[in-house]
Amino acid sequence: GQSLEQPSEVTAVEGAIVQINCTYQTSGFYGLSWYQQHDGGAPTFLSYNALDGLEETGRFSSFLSRSDSYGYLLLQELQMKDSASYFCAVRGGYALNFGKGTSLLVTP
Amino acid sequence: DAGVIQSPRHEVTEMGQEVTLRCKPISGHNSLFWYRQTMMRGLELLIYFNNNVPIDDSGMPEDRFSAKMPNASFSTLKIQPSEPRDSAVYFCASTTGTGDRSYGYTFGSGTRLTVV
Numbered sequence: 001g002q003s004l005e006q007p008s009e010v011t012a013v014e015g016a017i018v019q020i021n022c023t024y025q026t027s028g029f030y031g032l033s034w035y036q037q038h039d040g041g042a043p044t045f046l047s048y049n050a051l052d053g054l055e056e057t058g059r060f061s062s063f064l065s066r067s068d069s070y071g072y073l074l075l076q077e078l079q080m081k082d083s084a085s086y087f088c089a090v091r092g093g094y095a096l097n098f099g100k101g102t103s104l105l106v107t108p
Numbered sequence: 109d110a111g112v113i114q115s116p117r118h119e120v121t122e123m124g125q126e127v128t129l130r131c132k133p134i135s136g137h138n139s140l141f142w143y144r145q146t147m148m149r150g151l152e153l154l155i156y157f158n159n160n161v162p163i164d165d166s167g168m169p170e171d172r173f174s175a176k177m178p179n180a181s182f183s184t185l186k187i188q189p190s191e192p193r194d195s196a197v198y199f200c201a202s203t204t205g206t207g208d209r210s211y212g213y214t215f216g217s218g219t220r221l222t223v224v
Binding site: 033035041042043044045048087093094095096097098099100101 | 141150151153156158163164166199201212213214215216217218
C-alpha cells in the first residue's frame with residue numbers, strides 16, 4: 001500500500017524559516033510533489049523532486065532522499081500569506097495520493 | 109487560459125436528491141481527476157480519466173457515484189441519491205500525462221457540496 005506522513009500543524013514567525021517534513025511508503029516511486037492550499041481555495045502545485053537533492057524556487061525549496069523515503073519543503077523569509085496547508089504527494093497507480101496536509105500558521 | 113473550471117461553486121441539496129458536478133479541464137490536458145476533500149479523510153482520488161477514458165475508478169465510494177467524460181473539454185460527477193455523508197469539497201484537476209513531473213496538476217476551485 002501507500003502512506004504519507006507529515007506533521008498536522010506547524011507555527012512559525014514572520015521572516016523565519018520553516019521546514020515541513022514528509023515520509024512516504026510506496027511500492028513504486030515516481031517522485032515527490034508538494035502542493036499549497038489556502039483556506040477555501042484549491043491546491044496549487046509548488047514543486048516536484050524526482051532525484052535526490054534540493055530544488056529551489058524562490059523562497060521555497062524542496063528536498064528528497066529516496067534512500068530514506070523522506071522529503072521536506074523549506075520555506076524561507078516567511079510571510080503572512082504563507083499561512084496555508086501544505087501537502088506532499090506521491091503517485092500511486094495512475095494518480096497522486098496526497099498526505100493529510102500540514103497546516104502552517106505564520107504569526108507576526 | 110482560464111484554468112480548470114468547475115460548477116457550481118456551492119451546492120446545497122436534500123438527502124435523496126441527484127447532484128451533478130461539472131468540470132472543464134485546461135485545453136490540451138489529456139488527464140482528468142476527480143478528488144474529494146474532507147477534514148477526516150483529506151484529499152481522496154475518486155476517478156481518473158485519460159484521453160476521455162476512465163482508467164481508474166477504484167476510489168468511487170459506491171454505485172451512487174458515477175462519472176463521465178463525453179469529450180476532452182467536459183466531465184461530470186453525479187451522485188444519485190445523495191446522502192449527508194457525501195458532504196465535502198469536490199475538486200477536479202487536469203494535467204498532461206500523469207502529472208508527476210515538474211508541472212503537476214492544476215485544480216479547479218472546487219464544488220462545496222452540502223447534503224442536508
